[in-house]
Every structure is written in structure tokens, then in C-alpha cells.
Amino acid sequence: MKNQVNKIKRWFFKSPVLASISFSFVCSFGGSILLSFLFIRNESIKYYPQNIFFWSIAIFLIVLPLVLTLENILLFIIKEVSNEKKTKLKTWELFAIIIGGFFSIVYITLTDISFSDWQVQLYNVQKHTPISTASFLTILIIVLIAVISYIILSYYPINKIPPLVAVFSIAGLYLGIVQCILWCVQIFDPSNIDFVFLSLFPLNAILIAIRTIKDVIKQQVRESKISGFIRLNNILNKSSNWPWLGFIATIPLLGLIVVVLLIFGQKPDSLIVAWSETADWNLSSKTAPQNIYQDQHYLCTVAAGGHYSIVKPIRTGKRHGNKVIVNRQLCIANAFEQVIEEKTPNFHKILRSFYDKTGYPIAKHIKSPYTADFVYILMKPLEWIFLGFLYLFDVKPENRIATQYPHAKLPKVSI
Incomplete structure (x- = not known):
């Protein structure tokens, strides 16, 4: 059994993206075969052989995000991987982020979520936007900073990154993690399957961000040649200090973000009202007008x-x-x-x-x-x-x- 697990691990790390797609395809094809068997047994339902193809595609689109999430959790648990494997994992992470973002956008359009603010009267079971449209720019800027921080820490050699840049990059990832957590808390509803699928992308983003920070602090940092501020220099150059320094750095980073956003017409408290100036959600503070029933049968x-x-x-x-x-x-x-x-x-x-x-x-x-x-x-x-x-x-x-x-x-x- 252990040998089989090791073989699967070697196969996965050889080409992580191909392994994810292959495993998802095998699961989807197996699911379509099972559905075919159930339909054949049920004589009251017509069955067409070509249905296997369409079912395989539909199941594949559902299974792939779940497979990527499972792999992400396992990679988070694995203690150490070689530098060669880390390089291939970066490609896998990029693939997971692109697929996750794309699937989230597609899935949210299939739900009853409307990107209308709480004042707008909606129809039937529609829900208002989880994020206030007036504060979209604020959330977008924070997400952009988190993405740039991830790129700096993941795709640049750590010994070529100045310590202060590394600290502020970790702070940027912290801000991204907070936004992901707020999104999950905002839409949390265990009775609704939409919550599960809309939480997959932020959950994966959190795991990737934490794993990136862990990898960074484990890497050897070059010795600083600056003679002044010796004590501060020693603190910054010690990578084990970066996580808590990142927490401290979030304060000036947030201050800088607020100043920049003020120039673009955003409110100073837009980070808070983005989640609270909404209706129908867990962090909402507004009461929306009652929805109007629209009989779609007519x-x-x-x-x-x-x-x-x-x-x-x-x-x-x-x-x-x-x-x-x-x-x-x-x-x-x-x-x-x-x-x-x-x-x-x-x-x-x-x-x-x-x-x-x-x-x-x-x-x-x-x-x-x-x-x-x-x-x-x-x-x-x-x-x-x-x-x-x-x-x-x-x-x-x-x-x-x-x-x-x-x-x-x-x-x-x-x-």
C-alpha cells in the first residue's frame, strides 16, 4: 500500500497539472458510467449512449475544483519537498488560481446572487450583492496587492528580495487572507450548496498563501552588508521574524491603501462598509425591500x-x-x-x-x-x-x- 502511495506521489510531482486533469477525467468518466448503469436499469427513463460524453463533461467541471482543493490540502500537510518539485508546484498553483477564479465567476452567475446594492428591490429568491458596489474598488485593490505579493514571494529568488520588501509582501498576503475569510463568513450557509462551491476558491487561496509564507521563512536569506542600524538589520534579516513583522507591517500598508483610495474617491471606512453596507448576508447591517414575486410561468x-x-x-x-x-x-x-x-x-x-x-x-x-x-x-x-x-x-x-x-x-x- 505504501509503495502505491509513493508511486502516485512521484507521478503527481512529475507533472502536477496533468495529474490533476487526468484524475478528474477518470472520476468524471467513472461517474458517467455509473449514471448510465442506473439509467439502463430504470426502464421508465430513455437512455442514449451519447449521454456518457455530456455527463462526463458536466461531472468533470464539478470534480476538477474539488480535486484541486483536495490536492491543495494534501500539499499543505506535506512537510518538505525538493526545489525541483517546488518549481513544478508553482505551475500547479498558477493553474489552480486561474481555474478557481474562472469557475467562481461562472458559478456565481448561475446562482440567485444579483450584483445590486441593498436599496434595490429584487425578484423572487434573488439576493443582493455580498460586497457593496461602492467599495468594489477597495476590495479589488487589496486583492491586487495580495496577488503582487504572492508573485514577489513565489517567483523571485528570496536571496534577491530586500528584507523589508519581503515583510511587506507577507503583509499583503495577510490582507488577502483576511478578505478570503470575510468572504467565507459573509456567505456562510451550511444548508446551501452554493456556499460550498463559492468557498472553494478563497479556501484554496488561503492555503496557497500560508504555504508560500512557510516556504519563504524556511529559505536561507543572504547576509546584509549594511553597517547602520545593526539590531534592526539583524531582526529583518532573520526570516523567522518575518511572519510577526508582516502582521505589524499590515498597519502602515493599510494606511497607505486608505490614502491611495481616498484619492480615487473611496471612503476611509470602505474596508468595513464593503461587507456591512449589504443585505441578505451574515455581515450585513441593512434591511432590503421585500422581494417582488415574478411568476416566470407567464x-x-x-x-x-x-x-x-x-x-x-x-x-x-x-x-x-x-x-x-x-x-x-x-x-x-x-x-x-x-x-x-x-x-x-x-x-x-x-x-x-x-x-x-x-x-x-x-x-x-x-x-x-x-x-x-x-x-x-x-x-x-x-x-x-x-x-x-x-x-x-x-x-x-x-x-x-x-x-x-x-x-x-x-x-x-x-x-
Whole structure:
């Protein structure tokens, strides 16, 4: 067993990136074979052999970040590796950072997180931005400093880096680690699978940063030739002092960052309000407006989620107990359906069935206000046809239109 483990280690360190991709592919292919077996056994579900290919790709995209995280944890535990292996590991770290950043951006676009500040009223289960948009620049600058610090400590020979530069680089990594921890605390929700995937990248970044600091302080530092400030010089040249000196250096580094950010119009407390001036999250201090329910099963309702100047919302209403935005187009379409249901119930069932089958697959993909605007404009001719129908067959068409989606049940009026 021990020999097998050593063989795997040698294979991994020979080409870490290729090993990670290969292992992820093997896992994804095995998972797709298992899924195929389960589908074949279930006779009620149709199975196509080409599904193996698509399942393999889907599973690979999920497995690769998990494999990289597992490898990162194991590399963090391993005590010592040779300089040759360290060089190859730097390539692996760069690969892990690029893949992690890319997957995080892609995954966050697939969630219900909206990059809107807490004052904005959202729809359904959407959540506001975890970081205040007014302080994006502050967080971006800190992340950039952390990345530059990592590059200095990882890709430059340590004996060619001045001690003070090394100390401030470690301080930069500390600031990056703090931001990663704050992100994980902000989105922490063990009941939500999104938390797991959105925490993988910061978790890996923390492990890489700590491992980089550990590697730096283990390397031999050149003797300083400066004659003045002998005691200070000895402290700086001793690499074992760098971690605690890095903590001290974070204070002047933060001060410098704040001064630079003030020039660019950021507030002095933007490091704090970036996390607190939000809603829906663990570090949030604001209460957002209640979300409006947007029934994605109906194209007109989705169209009402477009830009105000285009779709012209007139009020809010209730549908199935949920608050929805109402515009005239939506009221006309619903009034038209109501008349059809009253006068020709059998035809209404056919029409409703057709609309449900065609409307929902389209409506569920309409998530952008611009797409909603397009749907609204596209339905304008139908709106005019529906309105003409109402004026032809209804005694009081405007009354019927006005009473669609009321907040309370309409009183029955005897005629």
C-alpha cells in the first residue's frame, strides 16, 4: 500500500497539472458510467449512449475544483519537498488560481446572487450583492496587492528580495487572507450548496498563501552588508521574524491603501462598509425591500420586469398570494384570458395548455431587463389584438382590465 502511495506521489510531482486533469477525467468518466448503469436499469427513463460524453463533461467541471482543493490540502500537510518539485508546484498553483477564479465567476452567475446594492428591490429568491458596489474598488485593490505579493514571494529568488520588501509582501498576503475569510463568513450557509462551491476558491487561496509564507521563512536569506542600524538589520534579516513583522507591517500598508483610495474617491471606512453596507448576508447591517414575486410561468409577468421607461409598470398586485409588478400589457392579457374562459371554457383549456407548454420554456430564460424589454415589445401586437377583442365582446373592458391582479378579493356585485 505504501509503495502505491509513493508511486502516485512521484507521478503527481512529475507533472502536477496533468495529474490533476487526468484524475478528474477518470472520476468524471467513472461517474458517467455509473449514471448510465442506473439509467439502463430504470426502464421508465430513455437512455442514449451519447449521454456518457455530456455527463462526463458536466461531472468533470464539478470534480476538477474539488480535486484541486483536495490536492491543495494534501500539499499543505506535506512537510518538505525538493526545489525541483517546488518549481513544478508553482505551475500547479498558477493553474489552480486561474481555474478557481474562472469557475467562481461562472458559478456565481448561475446562482440567485444579483450584483445590486441593498436599496434595490429584487425578484423572487434573488439576493443582493455580498460586497457593496461602492467599495468594489477597495476590495479589488487589496486583492491586487495580495496577488503582487504572492508573485514577489513565489517567483523571485528570496536571496534577491530586500528584507523589508519581503515583510511587506507577507503583509499583503495577510490582507488577502483576511478578505478570503470575510468572504467565507459573509456567505456562510451550511444548508446551501452554493456556499460550498463559492468557498472553494478563497479556501484554496488561503492555503496557497500560508504555504508560500512557510516556504519563504524556511529559505536561507543572504547576509546584509549594511553597517547602520545593526539590531534592526539583524531582526529583518532573520526570516523567522518575518511572519510577526508582516502582521505589524499590515498597519502602515493599510494606511497607505486608505490614502491611495481616498484619492480615487473611496471612503476611509470602505474596508468595513464593503461587507456591512449589504443585505441578505451574515455581515450585513441593512434591511432590503421585500422581494417582488415574478411568476416566470407567464411571459407577460416576466415582461413587466423590464426597464421602467419601456414596460411602464403601473402598480403592484397579487398572484397566488405573491406580490407581482403589474403593467397594462399584463392586465390586458389576463383580462383577455378571463373572457375566453367565461365564454368558451373548452377552448380556454386548449389555449391554456398550449401556452403553458410553450410559454414556460421561453420565460424561464428571461432573466435580463433587456430581454424582458424585447419580450414586451414582441408582445405589443398581441396586446392590441387582445384589447380589440375585449372592446368587441366585453361590456366594460376598462373595468375588467383595471381589476386584474388585485391585492384583495374583489367584492361580488349583484347586477
